Amino acid sequence: MKTGRSSHFSELDGMRGILAVLVMLMHYGLNTIVVRVSHGEIQRGLWELSVDFFFVLSGFVLARSFARSPPNLGRYAIRRVLRLGPLYLLTLFVTLACGARADGITLIANVLIVQSLIGLDSINFPSWSIPLELFLPALGLVIVTRWQRWPRVAMLATAMLCLTGAIVCSTSLALEHDMRLLRAVFGLGLGFVMFRLVGAHVSMLGGRPVLTGIGFACILLIMLVGSRFPMATVLFPPLVVVTIATGATTRGLMSTAPAQALGRWSYAIYLVHIPVLLLAQQILGEQVVGRNPVFKIVLAGLALGVAWLCHRFVEVPVARLSSSIVASPMRAEAT
Template sequence: MKRGLQGEATGPGGRLTRLDGLRGLAACGVALLYHPQSLFAPQTNATLPGVLHWFQHSGWTLVDLFFLISGYIFAHVYLVERTPGQGFALRRETLGGFAVARVARLYPLHLVMLLVCAVLFLGAQGNTPLAFIAHLLMLQGFVGMVGLSFDGPSWSISVECACYILFALGAVGGRRTLQRVSVLAILGALLHFALQGRAGGPWVGDGLPRGLLGFFLGQMLWQARARLRHAPSMLLVCLMAIGLSLDMGHASSVPPMSLLAWPSALLLALRLKFMGSAPMRWLGDRSYAIYLVHWPVLKLGEQQLGHVSGDFTTWLVVTAVYALVVLVISDLSYRWLETPARKAIRAAWQRRLKAGQGARIAV
């Protein structure tokens, strides 16, 4: 296995453990710091120091970091350079294998959490039969306000699936096709934010543009990784700071985050050995579970606790207990649901392929 300038694996399809760690931190930012503000009374949230206040105000933009990481990792795993200067091709032999790998990774936990939320919150506003069907078909991010129903954060999973499809079709078409798809996706997203972007957020109508911008920018960063390795770390720190602090006035804050802050964070994470440490890998492995599991836990907490009043100490205690519950359930989900289901689906696909090859040989 080859290793890059920062010690991260760079061989064909090698695991980028430092980005797993970054994804784990991003999942915790959304699940444990941004969404849980609904557990507390406004005066309690007002006691938080500046950094935590940023998470409560802008933590939703960490979902754009998810999209960026996914695009980078997908290019790393699924693209192979033919020869220097000859562009890239899709590594997997068939689109079928690509689709099965994505279903095995995403759908089992999504389905279980959908059913859990359907049982626990069946009477909640927005949890309609139409919304259930949309979630079942992974279309919840494209049907009006449906993305806010049942397991709300899963809207971004459906957007990622759309990015996967565009990426696979572009990669199968060859280097130029993938480049065109990437450029059109990024420019289309930026045009959306230029014409319809609004301050604050998150807004339902921004879902797909956010996904397209982050995902395809991520895979373009991977293709330019050799040149980007030489970018000074201090420059990346400055760009990240600018992206995080830039006041866009009445415009959306998504473009500066996706174009400046999160690419810089990704490139810096690849240079930090700690991001690939055992605790960060543990967190990264469970990031998907953290992202989906926390929502029903949070909603049950809201039902039982209401809006908790108190000082910063109260906030710390309640948040710590909530985070512990989410992490424990996420760990159990990863061990007993995600991993076995993924292996079973992939094994079934391999058996089907072998059976098909055997039938062709017999003929």
């Protein structure tokens, strides 16, 4: 983690990048390789648990941001919509242009970024988590402004509730029952409460790259074997908590330049890889793309390149615009 007033957790950013790549590889046929390597012992990896890590990490980072400089709901909405919306909408329309289909209500809900809140499908299907990441933290903002009055026992009880809920959701996913809304609620909630309980002491938990690395390796192992041994997923949320808490001020393997690059591009990787896959299928045909593992590797490299372009020419300029828009009312209030 950079010191001072930086809002970036370098080790955690790198982990986020690796997990985004795993989500991409899952959709590009990673489980086929897992089946072959394990001789059929492991039929599929639970790579979608990456999103549960994202939820907890988002809750932790947002709680820290809200506690340091609480925005009002209006400024939060502007910053969050500008952070998540442009690339989401760009990839949505590219997905539609590549042949994806949806009924009128689903299309409208996707354009408004509310589909997951009302139980509808996401057209660019990895983006199901984006409406939940957009709207649910607003409740966290309200809570952060009041939680200093909460007794510690209430915070501990809330933490245990969120941790238990996250464990139930991860185990349920291993048993092929996906409770997406609850995964978001408990994951974001766990991140928020975790910051409240350990945020002031996070510097004392850091500086342990070996412990953080072991925690992240165990997370990846559970994702690999979770479908074969569902009860192993009981350990997933506690390991996420420990890894984030110790990794917040740690610099290790995930703080190296390649992992940091993936971390910067992680949101773009998460959203662009399906449009890239659909476009390749339209140009070359599903049979060619689906049966050629070498081409899938090339496609993954192409998706990373597109993600870099989207980060450089969409996310970065919009982030600057967001900062200028949010800063203007604050300067006006100060005069």
